[in-house]
Amino acid sequence: MNDLIKQLQRVDQSIGYLIHIKDNSEWGNLAEFQEKAEQLKSAVFDLDKAEFSARLEKLEDSVRFLEERCEEGLTAMERVRIVRSPLRFSLKDILENVYEEHTELGGEGEANIDPSLVVAKANIVRRIKKKPYTSPVMIIGQEVGHGEEFRNGGSCKPWGNEKAMRYMKVAETEGIPIHFYVFTPGSYPVEEYPGAAQQIARNLYTMTKLRVPMISVISEGGSGGAEAVGMSDFRLMFSHGYYSVISPEGAAAIEGRVKEGQKVSPELIERCARQLNITAADNLRLGTVDRVIQEPPLGAKTDDFSFFARIRSEIIRATDEVVLKTKSVRGFRSYEVKRKKAESPDEAPQIDIPWDLGPKETERLLRERSKKYRGMSMHSFGVINIPTENMFKFLYSVSEKLWYTFRYDVLKNQHKQIQKTLKEVSGEGTALVNGLIAPFASVYKKIVTQDEKKKAIATSPTIAAQASGDYCIIPDPLELTDTYTSPLANEDRTVTCPNAEKHGCQDLWIPDLYGEFCGVCENCGYHFPLEYQWYLKNVFDPGSVRIFNNEIFSRNPLNYEGFDERLKAARSRTGMGSANLTFDARVKDINLVVTMLFSDFRNGTVGSAEGEKFVRACDRARRKKRPLLAYVHTTGGIRIQEGTLGVAQMPKCTMAVREYIDAGGLYIVMYDNNSYAGPVASFLGCSPYQFAIRSSRIGFAGPRVIRETTGIDIPPDYHDARNALKRGHIQGITDRRDFRRHLYQVMQTMGSPSLYYR
CATH class of the missing domain: 3.90.226.10 (2-enoyl-CoA Hydratase; Chain A, domain 1)
Incomplete structure (x- = not known):
């Protein structure tokens, strides 16, 4: 009888398991079978062994039949419940x-x-x-x-x-x-x-x-x-x-x-x-x-x-x-x-x-x-193919690789070796040489001093240079270029700073706020969001932005219901095919490659097209021996409508970053507005040099997800850039008005002095 009782327990467990999978006790008369199992439990000592065995066997056959039916038609959500059992x-x-x-x-x-x-x-x-x-x-x-x-x-x-x-x-x-x-x-x-x-x-x-x-x-x-x-x-x-x-x-x-x-x-x-x-x-x-x-x-x-x-x-x-x-x-x-x-x-x-x-x-x-x-998810984005143009791009990239390899890996390395040898040789004979050249040193010093003064005058925004009896102010090349004013500045009204109650900020006239003030409250420094075009026009040298890989566009690889229409609306509204804009640019005398996730296209979410463009930007920066900037205007994470094809961009893009950095590249990440989830948890968060523009928010999950997952109510400033800095997740915070200057400083000081672009 003990064996029959154990068998009944297994059948009862199987019924409960089916109810869990189906999330419904009415499917296949499971409620009725559950009731029969309870009756057998209560009658275990009232029935003789033969009758108990016969009724149990009949119940077991019915449950086994339902298990077979359930296995044949398992839905995706039922598999989720199986895993959670x-x-x-x-x-x-x-x-x-x-x-x-x-x-x-x-x-x-x-x-x-x-x-x-x-x-x-x-x-x-x-x-x-x-x-x-x-x-x-x-x-x-x-x-x-x-x-x-x-x-x-x-x-x-x-x-x-x-x-x-x-x-x-x-x-x-x-x-x-x-x-x-x-x-x-x-x-x-x-x-x-x-x-x-x-x-x-x-x-x-x-x-x-x-x-x-x-x-x-x-x-x-x-x-x-x-x-x-x-x-x-x-x-x-x-x-x-x-x-x-x-x-x-x-x-x-x-x-x-x-x-x-x-x-x-x-x-x-x-x-x-x-x-x-x-x-x-x-x-x-x-x-x-x-x-x-x-x-x-x-x-x-x-x-x-x-x-x-x-x-x-x-x-x-x-x-x-x-x-x-x-x-x-x-x-x-x-x-x-x-x-x-x-x-x-x-x-x-x-x-x-x-x-x-x-x-x-x-x-x-x-x-x-x-x-x-x-090679992952290569079939899940679209590319506008023009055979002649593709052939030209291929030949151009090959010639670029040869030229930059020769220029930096051959000529520059040889130059470094010669400099090193001369330095070592000259070091041994310094005492002797100094005695011989002493008379000439003072003359040389005077010439160099005069040149340095001229250079300081030419580069300082505060030094007046006298020319033909008139004084003129030489502009600072690292000031914002001021070649673009936000369309938001066209509204003739005032706006209240979110920190007005805390810091006593006065209402701001919108033409000033989005014009001269660059979207920054003059009193407390709060940064109002600005469109990504503002950065394109004001941070980089005028005329230096050259967009590439614009032929790659987002698709609907999973045939997600209604997503084709949403993609079409995003393309129509922005004129872009994806949420990642990749381009060459220049800041003063440094050329760099930029990959920009922007909010206008599907909230800056990353899918296969965005990931592929990021990988190609890494390859381009590696080939051209240039710094790589990831400017995150906004990212809402991985695009859910692409499923695990979107998730695959996390390791795929991180692999590209690692290979670029291992080749000697300088990878800089700059966060703005809101940056969350998968991109921050992979190819952005792995950078050794991460910075944020003031008032930006950075994290893994938003307040609602954290509350629903953990039951914890986080404070309002939980994801603020200041807290990210305290936690060591970023290395600095910059004012939008100083973004150009700060970017140049970072490219000059971060990384090794032997980096190829320097």
Whole structure:
């Protein structure tokens, strides 16, 4: 009878699981079956064994039939509920059933630095021709727990992601592979140091060039939180998991313009889940994951031990494939692995593939990783193709590369070597030479002093130079060019400064505010928003702005309902094809490449077109040996209508930034207005030189998201630039009126003196 009672418990659990997946007890008479299970529980000692067994078997058959029906027609939102079920396996289950002799690093349980993120050093056993081969690996991933509140549902705090980065570097030092497991609805949105967005950006920047094989496996992947430990050489995904730019509920709240406190309709949530293309099959088709690990019907649970054997096989297979791509004699080995896998997916290859890499193999690994991410989402933006023009651009870029390589890498390096040699030789004979040239030194000093005085007069805005008996003021070349006045200045009325009550600011006459005052309150310094055209015309030298890559435009790769019309309206209103404007410009005597995210086009959100333009700007700055400025007029984050194709821009653009910086480039980020979410958590936040224009707001998530996620009401100034400076997320705050001067100063002082443009 005990076995029958256990069987009844399993059936009752299955009914509850189906109700959870369907979010409806009326589907398939589940409520009736639940009532029958309760009746059997209460009659367990009243019925004889034969009758109890017969009624239980009939109920079990009915439930099994419903499970099959449910599996056949699983919707995207139902897969989300499967992942969120407390019955689903977690990282701890994988550690105990896939790996051996694991040791947690950074604390255990509640004593962990962040219990939501687990790091463990473990061994994994590969059986080759019945002989065991033990290999050490580093395991990093989120832990949702089984009812443990301190795990925070796998939502990591910034210091948890910092711990992950620290042990990534340990794995790199030890030369062992890293296996990432993604079990997170998203990162915990707090800005306290090291900051949610900034730490994810640091993680991505580190992962771009980690010199060990990296494999990631996705169960629940929520946007930036997933990317914090999700970038890898090979991405696996569980068949019943989901990977998304935003939760379906969050997308529905945005799409339905639902006010805080109001309930989102289930129908809208279901529609958004479907349109976001969040399932494993969707992501495999889009190219954001490399392979899918099949789960049992309705998803794997904690006691599906055969499934854990499959995970072991797939993670070994993926690591082997990544390593094989780096080997000089990889042809035969690759063939051997594929042949054996074709025979049996769960059977290990019959060859021993060492997972440690030599220097040349490591370089191949990094090249393959760069190629992988550079190639992501290339099909999801539009390009206006003119064959003749494309050929001309190609030839021009090749000639540019040759010229700048010769000019900077050959001539300038030779020049530096000659200077170094002369300096060393002259240093040894300084005492002797000084005695010989002493008579001439005083004459030379007088000439130089006169030249310096002339130069000071020519460059100072406050020194009057006398010419033909008249005095004239020489303009400061670093003052704003003042060649453009905002159209906002045409209104004949006054506006009240938001700080009027606090600082006693007088009402401002709009023609003055947006004209002479550059949108800045003269009393308290509050910066009113200005259009991006103001910066184009006033910050950079007149006539120096040359736009490139304007032929790339945003599309609707997921066929998201209603999004084509919204894109069309944005193009019509702005005359632009995307929210990223890339151009060459000049500030005084320094040429630079600029990538500008602006608010007019879809609130500066980043999709595939914006990401590709950013990558090409990095390549252009690298080719031309110029500084790269990312001016963020506004960014609302990753464009949700492009799903994980938008999320892919986070690692893709960070890879481009890393390669540009490694080549000797100076990457500067300047925030303005509002800058949030994915871009700040990746290719913007990874810059070593980040600044903000006064009155701007910078962060990972807005006040409403933070309140709904954490239950915490943040203070009004939580995201202010001043607080970002205190937290160490940015390196300085500048007045809009000093932007041009500050930018020039940064380009002259930041980075190494050996930077190519200097």
